[in-house]
Amino acid sequence: MTTHVSPPDADRAQRAARVEARLASQLGERLTRNTALREQHGRGEGLRDLAMPDLVAFPLSTEEVADIVRACAAERLPIIPFGAGTSLEGHVSAPFGGLSLDMTRMDKVLEINAESLDCRVQAGVTRLGLNAELKSLGLFFPLDPGANATLGGMAATRASGTNAVRYGTMREVVLGLTVVTPSGEVIQTGGRARKSSAGYDLTRLYIGSEGTLGVITEVAVRLFGVPEMVSSAVCQFADLQSAVGVVILALQMGLPLARIELADATTMLGFAKSAKLTEMAPLPTLFLEFHGGPKAVAEQIESFRDIADSFGAQGFQFAEREEDRTRLWKARHDAYYSGLALAPGCESLVTDACVPISALADCLKDCAAAAEASRLICPIVGHVGDGNFHMMPLFHPDHPDERARAEALAQEVGRIAQAYGGTCTGEHGIGVHKIDALVREHGPAVAVMQAIKHALDPHGLMNPGKTLPSV
Amino acid sequence: MTTHVSPPDADRAQRAARVEARLASQLGERLTRNTALREQHGRGEGLRDLAMPDLVAFPLSTEEVADIVRACAAERLPIIPFGAGTSLEGHVSAPFGGLSLDMTRMDKVLEINAESLDCRVQAGVTRLGLNAELKSLGLFFPLDPGANATLGGMAATRASGTNAVRYGTMREVVLGLTVVTPSGEVIQTGGRARKSSAGYDLTRLYIGSEGTLGVITEVAVRLFGVPEMVSSAVCQFADLQSAVGVVILALQMGLPLARIELADATTMLGFAKSAKLTEMAPLPTLFLEFHGGPKAVAEQIESFRDIADSFGAQGFQFAEREEDRTRLWKARHDAYYSGLALAPGCESLVTDACVPISALADCLKDCAAAAEASRLICPIVGHVGDGNFHMMPLFHPDHPDERARAEALAQEVGRIAQAYGGTCTGEHGIGVHKIDALVREHGPAVAVMQAIKHALDPHGLMNPGKTLPSV
Numbered sequence: 001m002t003t004h005v006s007p008p009d010a011d012r013a014q015r016a017a018r019v020e021a022r023l024a025s026q027l028g029e030r031l032t033r034n035t036a037l038r039e040q041h042g043r044g045e046g047l048r049d050l051a052m053p054d055l056v057a058f059p060l061s062t063e064e065v066a067d068i069v070r071a072c073a074a075e076r077l078p079i080i081p082f083g084a085g086t087s088l089e090g091h092v093s094a095p096f097g098g099l100s101l102d103m104t105r106m107d108k109v110l111e112i113n114a115e116s117l118d119c120r121v122q123a124g125v126t127r128l129g130l131n132a133e134l135k136s137l138g139l140f141f142p143l144d145p146g147a148n149a150t151l152g153g154m155a156a157t158r159a160s161g162t163n164a165v166r167y168g169t170m171r172e173v174v175l176g177l178t179v180v181t182p183s184g185e186v187i188q189t190g191g192r193a194r195k196s197s198a199g200y201d202l203t204r205l206y207i208g209s210e211g212t213l214g215v216i217t218e219v220a221v222r223l224f225g226v227p228e229m230v231s232s233a234v235c236q237f238a239d240l241q242s243a244v245g246v247v248i249l250a251l252q253m254g255l256p257l258a259r260i261e262l263a264d265a266t267t268m269l270g271f272a273k274s275a276k277l278t279e280m281a282p283l284p285t286l287f288l289e290f291h292g293g294p295k296a297v298a299e300q301i302e303s304f305r306d307i308a309d310s311f312g313a314q315g316f317q318f319a320e321r322e323e324d325r326t327r328l329w330k331a332r333h334d335a336y337y338s339g340l341a342l343a344p345g346c347e348s349l350v351t352d353a354c355v356p357i358s359a360l361a362d363c364l365k366d367c368a369a370a371a372e373a374s375r376l377i378c379p380i381v382g383h384v385g386d387g388n389f390h391m392m393p394l395f396h397p398d399h400p401d402e403r404a405r406a407e408a409l410a411q412e413v414g415r416i417a418q419a420y421g422g423t424c425t426g427e428h429g430i431g432v433h434k435i436d437a438l439v440r441e442h443g444p445a446v447a448v449m450q451a452i453k454h455a456l457d458p459h460g461l462m463n464p465g466k467t468l469p470s471v
Numbered sequence: 472m473t474t475h476v477s478p479p480d481a482d483r484a485q486r487a488a489r490v491e492a493r494l495a496s497q498l499g500e501r502l503t504r505n506t507a508l509r510e511q512h513g514r515g516e517g518l519r520d521l522a523m524p525d526l527v528a529f530p531l532s533t534e535e536v537a538d539i540v541r542a543c544a545a546e547r548l549p550i551i552p553f554g555a556g557t558s559l560e561g562h563v564s565a566p567f568g569g570l571s572l573d574m575t576r577m578d579k580v581l582e583i584n585a586e587s588l589d590c591r592v593q594a595g596v597t598r599l600g601l602n603a604e605l606k607s608l609g610l611f612f613p614l615d616p617g618a619n620a621t622l623g624g625m626a627a628t629r630a631s632g633t634n635a636v637r638y639g640t641m642r643e644v645v646l647g648l649t650v651v652t653p654s655g656e657v658i659q660t661g662g663r664a665r666k667s668s669a670g671y672d673l674t675r676l677y678i679g680s681e682g683t684l685g686v687i688t689e690v691a692v693r694l695f696g697v698p699e700m701v702s703s704a705v706c707q708f709a710d711l712q713s714a715v716g717v718v719i720l721a722l723q724m725g726l727p728l729a730r731i732e733l734a735d736a737t738t739m740l741g742f743a744k745s746a747k748l749t750e751m752a753p754l755p756t757l758f759l760e761f762h763g764g765p766k767a768v769a770e771q772i773e774s775f776r777d778i779a780d781s782f783g784a785q786g787f788q789f790a791e792r793e794e795d796r797t798r799l800w801k802a803r804h805d806a807y808y809s810g811l812a813l814a815p816g817c818e819s820l821v822t823d824a825c826v827p828i829s830a831l832a833d834c835l836k837d838c839a840a841a842a843e844a845s846r847l848i849c850p851i852v853g854h855v856g857d858g859n860f861h862m863m864p865l866f867h868p869d870h871p872d873e874r875a876r877a878e879a880l881a882q883e884v885g886r887i888a889q890a891y892g893g894t895c896t897g898e899h900g901i902g903v904h905k906i907d908a909l910v911r912e913h914g915p916a917v918a919v920m921q922a923i924k925h926a927l928d929p930h931g932l933m934n935p936g937k938t939l940p941s942v
Contacts, residue, residue: 115829116858117723158668169666171675172643187916192892193825194857195640197629197679197900199909199938200920204642204675208668225725252588254696256727256763292727293774296767303764354664358586386665387587421663429668438670445658448927449671455926456919467670 012097015075016054019099022071023057030058030105041080041100045147045336046088046350047433048397053080053094058105062178062186062217065101069215070184072099078464079182081211083153084126088350089431091157091210095465101215103152109133110218118175118192120220123152139223142167145427146333151219157429158208162332165251165385166258166291167224169427170207177206178218182457192220205452210429211463213456227291230258231301232325235313236283240264240368240380242311243284244361247384249307251357255300259289260385261332267379270338276331281315286384287332289325332381339379339392346377346394349406349433353417354388354426363420367391367413374409376402388426411437430467439469483568486546487525490570493542494528501529501576512551512571516618516807517559517821518904519868524551524565529576533649533657533688536572540686541655543570549935552682554624555597559821560902562628562681566936572686574623580604581689589646589663591691594623610694613638616898617804622690628900629679633803636722636856637729637762638695640898641678649689650677653928663691676923681900682934684927698762701729702772703796706784707754711735711839711851713782714755715832718855720778722828726771730760731856732803738850741809747802752786757855758803760796803852810850810863817848817865820877820904824888825859825897834891838862838884845880847873859897882908901938910940 016033023031032038033055042052054077059065072079078098085092094100106122109130113119114137121130126148130141145154145161153159155177160169167173176190179202190196190203206213237243240262247260263271263285271277288304290297305316319325331338340348355363364380371378371391382389393409395402414424414437424437439446450471453460460470487504494502503509504526513523525548530536543550549569556563565571577593580601584590585608592601597619601612616625616632624630626648631640638644647661650673661667661674677684708714711733718731734742734756742748759775761768776787790796802809811819826834835851842849842862853860864880866873885895885908895908910917921942924931931941 113827113829115719115723116827118827158666158672160666164666168639168643171666171672172639181919185915187919188913189916191894191912192827193859193888193894193897194828195629195631195635195642195825195859195897196894197823197896197898198894198905198912199679199901199917200684200923201629201642201672201675201679202916202919204672205923208670208672213671225723227725248586252586252696254698292767293770295770296763299764299766352668354666356584356587356589356663357665358584388664388666417664423662423664423667423669425668426664426666427668430670434669441662441669443659444656445660445673446670448652448658448673451926452671452676452923455922 009097012054015077016097019071019075019077020055023068026067027057032056041082041102042093044085044087044090044092046348047090048347049090049093051093051095053100054097055099056102057099058102060105062180065180065215065217066184066186068099068101069180069182073182073184073461076459076461078461079215080463081156081215083124083150084148086147086149087153087157087431088428089433091429091431091466093432095432103150106217112137114139116192117223118220119223120218121151122218123216124150126150127154134223138226140226141221142224143170143173146336151221152216155207155216155219156209156211158427160383160386160427162259162261162383164383165260166256171204173222174203174207175220175222177203177216179206180215180217182214182462190220208429210431210467212453212467213462229292229294229297230325231290231297232319232328233288234285234317234328235308236281236285236315238283238312240284240364241361243286244364244384246286246308246311246313248357248360250304251385253303255303257288257385258291259287261287262382262384262389263287263332263335264380266342266377267335267339267381270342270379271331274334274338274341276334276338287328335381340394342379343377343394345396347397348392348394349410350428351391351410351413352388352425352428353413353422354386355417355420355422357387359420359422360384360387363416363422364389366416370409370412370416374405376406376409386426387422432466435469480568483525486548487568490542490546490548491526494539497538498528503527512553512573513564515556515558515561515563517819518561519818520561520564522564522566524571525568526570527573528570529573531576533651536651536686536688537655537657539570539572540651540653544653544655544932547930547932549932550686551934552627552686554595554621555619557618557620558624558628558902559899560904562900562902562937564903566903574621577688583608585610587663588694589691590694591689592622593689594687595621597621598625605694609697611697612692613695614641614644617807622692623687626678626687626690627680627682629898631854631898633730633732633854635854636731637727642675644693645674645678646691646693648674648677648687650685650687652685653933661691679900681902681938683924683938684933700763700765700768701796702761702768703790703799704759705756705788705799706779707752707756707786709754709783711755711835712832714757715835715855717757717779717782717784719828719831721775722856724774726774728759728856729762730758732758733853733855733860734758734803734806735851737813737848738806738810738852741813741850742802745805745809745812747805747809758799806852811865813850814848814865816867818868819863819865820881821899822862822881822884823859823896823899824884824893825857826888826891826893828858830891830893831855831858834887834893835860837887841880841883841887845876847877847880857897858893903937906940
């Protein structure tokens, strides 16, 4: 674990103290400089490097966020929005100190419009929290990044997950946002209509802006009716190329799969080791889900089996009862933790390459070769229906050489994906780790991003050190 | 027809002449100040007000666009991108003069990646042109705004059309863009991966920016496999409320309809008058399309009929053969022209309200009452699956009172939609006609849009007078 040493800034402590004094009576115990809390807010998941904020605040409302932002702006103190803390890219660390804005107490579902299939929540509502409230209405919010992230955090990183192949990413399902701008003004973006051509798409600009342009305080999203029928399945293949070949063909034929996920042999070993899915062989495995009317689901399964059989699929298992489906998907969801369990004491540096689906097999092959050369354990899971996969090089935090090899491999995976016309990040974001990769990927377009950043946050107070190279 | 009188600007003629001199040898006959061509480029469809540019250029490549933009920037001459000229909102007029950049000769399909279901085209490629090239590959580009618009124009206005309920709008299907910035730099946004979290979403920022932030010169879009089976249908209802009730229920039940379009009784009269669909009664009518495997389509139709029957549907007609489907949809596509045919010599001011689907019935009722009060003929068609409908108040251009009533009604329709939580424009954009409505809809967020505009186009040269109030 590395501890980030902020640039010496004696003045900053005084500015933080003045912000604290200004907000103390309003926030009471919801504003703190307790060290344990600051430490907890100084890092996310993934690389566990610590960079502590000076203060942590727990606002309850958009108005309070605006008050806090104005107080920080007056003292030029950085602001770092913090959701569930499950970012893998260092988004929530505070390399320049400042105030960590913990949104988790803004956890109210504000309205559910069952008739028009939308809802509005505070940014700290988690996807499981929202789905618990929706269940009795026969509705669900499909996005599922594995972690029980907050909707604000998912919007800020343009998250997606296992259902994106059918239901889209945060880019597609968010209808509108409430945002506190860097100067502390409250704006509404988007609206409740499913589509709009009214002016610049600020909703999509804030989605994926990683807290660098303002604080997302409310999120309106589309909802979906729970499908009449849901059927899950797994099947296994002799090699990765066959598994990927099935995915490409299924997508080309337009099968409306709801989920199609890949786990490689190493990942399956991890599942077995964590006592999940012990009955399955350590072979490349596809996890599938089919949604629709009973006849449509039967038709999809039949078409899928035809394709899978032609690539030598084995060990088909189907699960229609909810508890059986849950067991299959729980294993897939916990892949990050069962991956870590393959080498106790290790940390991981999760990659996030995403390529055109036709390039997926070749890209995976090149990345597997790079992984082998690194001599690290590297389980792979993937949202292969989107061409997105995560390789998890495991390294021991006390072995600088292992860490260096893991970091080099992660960079290499990004470069390989870019060479295939893809991106270094499909859903985790840039954070602190991928700024160089962003520049490589988008070239002169990064200057346009910087111009927008400078126009909207001229003093660089919103989550500094993340997403873009500093000007 | 009103002719816009530009503010007197003796200097502008000289600046235009210098731009012309600078580009003459490079562009030859592809740069002109021919009056007929300038007039043709001085207005779109919809309100036929004329505001002529000083010059019209026909670039062939991104590099030429960059050269033209640099020449105009050096002389501070406005640039107005021009696609098929089918905008209904005055986007292509030149109220401050300048150079109209006609993109229609940039009409090459640059690459089709059948395996990964994407392609890249020059901005002047039309949707029908693209689909002609895709046909033999079993692929199609689904977006269909009626007019044979260019993909660049569709991106610039965030267009959608009849298939959006299933396939999304330009916001969802565009993967990336090539853009010439206001200073003449060429940038690439997005990429070929289906999803990305790499930095700010410039793709979505330029989509819907109506030529005010740069010139879109290339567009990469997702493609889709032609469904195994396509079945079209129409059915009629005693009143609008019943037709809309069917749509709401079908969406809530998650029926994956590919198209669900509404035409009101007046529109059906127009279809009959233009010798299209003469056999159908002048009653509110739904036009439908079902895509999928044969069993899935049969299941969808069965479910849909159950819902429709419960609302008293009559006159169901099904069409599976392509020529029969084409006839049905041709009528729907030509609704704008058959609407105009209801009152020969009239023009129309097409509204574009879009509301949450649960509010659609009430919103339509209020708008119909406003239409009746206006004493104008007002056919209504709608992409009702998205909550989007177009009312077309017809007025005679020589009757200022009729035009005033049409304009007041159009404003009122926008206000009604906004009061129901919707937008004044679902897919046509702001242009010159809806700037006040945008301010009403987005309030302080408009200042954020203006800050972005100012940062990226500090001299205000890109399509001035459109989209945003001037600062």
